[in-house]
Amino acid sequence: MTLHAMIPMPGDLHARYNxxxxxxxxxxxxxxxxxxxxxxxxxxxxxxxxxxPWNGHGALVVPVLWxxxxxxxxxxxxxxxxxVERHALTLWGGRGAVRLLAAxxxxxxMLLERLDATRWLQDAPLVExxxxxxxxxxxxxxxxxxxxxWRDLDHIAATAERWSDELPAEWERLDxxxxxxxxEAALEVCQTRGAVGRRAGKDVLVHTDLHFMNxxxxxxxxxxxxxxxxxxxxxxxxxxxxxxxxPILWNRIGDLSRTDPEAALRDRCHEFSLAAGLDPEAARxxxxxxxxxxxxxxxxxxxxxxxxARSLWVASTxxxxxxxxxxxxxxxxxxxxxx
Numbered sequence: 001m002t003l004h005a006m007i008p009m010p011g012d013l014h015a016r017y018n019x020x021x022x023x024x025x026x027x028x029x030x031x032x033x034x035x036x037x038x039x040x041x042x043x044x045x046x047x048x049x050x051x052x053p054w055n056g057h058g059a060l061v062v063p064v065l066w067x068x069x070x071x072x073x074x075x076x077x078x079x080x081x082x083x084v085e086r087h088a089l090t091l092w093g094g095r096g097a098v099r100l101l102a103a104x105x106x107x108x109x110m111l112l113e114r115l116d117a118t119r120w121l122q123d124a125p126l127v128e129x130x131x132x133x134x135x136x137x138x139x140x141x142x143x144x145x146x147x148x149x150w151r152d153l154d155h156i157a158a159t160a161e162r163w164s165d166e167l168p169a170e171w172e173r174l175d176x177x178x179x180x181x182x183x184e185a186a187l188e189v190c191q192t193r194g195a196v197g198r199r200a201g202k203d204v205l206v207h208t209d210l211h212f213m214n215x216x217x218x219x220x221x222x223x224x225x226x227x228x229x230x231x232x233x234x235x236x237x238x239x240x241x242x243x244x245x246x247p248i249l250w251n252r253i254g255d256l257s258r259t260d261p262e263a264a265l266r267d268r269c270h271e272f273s274l275a276a277g278l279d280p281e282a283a284r285x286x287x288x289x290x291x292x293x294x295x296x297x298x299x300x301x302x303x304x305x306x307x308x309a310r311s312l313w314v315a316s317t318x319x320x321x322x323x324x325x326x327x328x329x330x331x332x333x334x335x336x337x338x339x
Contacts, residue, residue, distance in 0.1 A: 010055040070114040087149035088236035096139030097231040119217035134275025141204040156239025160194030177299040186292035207234040211247035245283035246290040261329035291315035306333035
């Protein structure tokens with residue numbers, strides 16, 4: 001089997017990983033990885049002729065049949081988040097997140113239940129999206145126990161501690177790309193909430209990338225006891241659940257009120273937090289820190305000027321002082337859009 005003969009390569013995935021030797025090596029290894037997984041789990045590719053498989057930012061996802069039932073084969077580029085994804089899915093056990101059917105740690109390959117790739121919360125009315133997101137958050141927020149899968153997961157407080165050192169160093173290195181007060185707002189969050197997260201005894205398993213496009217409809221949503229939507233691609237950590245709110249704030253900005261998008265963003269933070277049983281103030285604080293960290297990442301990449309502006313708009317708006325000189329909210333690009 002060759003990848004090009006049987007399974008077309010999604011163009012954006014190829015472009016993303018064709019930029020360096022590690023990515024090119026992974027792309028070259030994909031045909032063998034797919035073939036091995038098909039043999040290992042006795043799978044049949046379930047793609048129409050010429051149809052492309054699905055892909056996220058860092059993985060190829062091939063629809064397959066497993067014992068005659070629809071499933072999905074996911075092969076991720078090896079990185080830290082991909083290596084622990086299977087642990088989170090095992091701990092959730094299909095409650096709130098896609099069900100893991102099998103995994104091979106060595107190749108970052110997983111066999112997953114198949115979801116409906118044509119229906120996600122990105123297109124759902126925001127009230128429906130809020131309620132579905134909140135319900136999923138409640139299911140995902142499980143507390144640590146003695147299962148071995150918890151041992152390899154990082155703590156959000158440790159991330160905050162690392163940011164306390166890294167963010168000011170990056171801000172200086174990048175020639176201070178935004179006002180100092182916004183950096184200090186993020187550092188205050190890292191220093192206070194990070195410590196609170198260590199002390200408060202509120203640790204749960206956190207899906208740190210729970211945006212609208214990472215929540216897909218289930219194929220069997222009509223069956224009793226089955227959730228209508230499930231989360232994918234968790235990037236899991238342990239800590240305060242409020243850390244998970246930020247991604248739904250930096251997505252679907254175009255759906256905010258045109259009259260006062262700044263107030264609407266703060267209202268969304270509040271309403272989505274309440275729908276999930278979270279503390280809206282903690283969610284606001286963590287979202288400031290996360291978007292400042294995003295902004296510094298984008299500031300070092302000239303092709304991401306629109307992403308930088310979006311991150312700065314969200315962070316400064318949540319901090320109460322929307323920066324001057326940014327595009328209007330409805331002119332900001334969505335994540336992954338060119339600008």
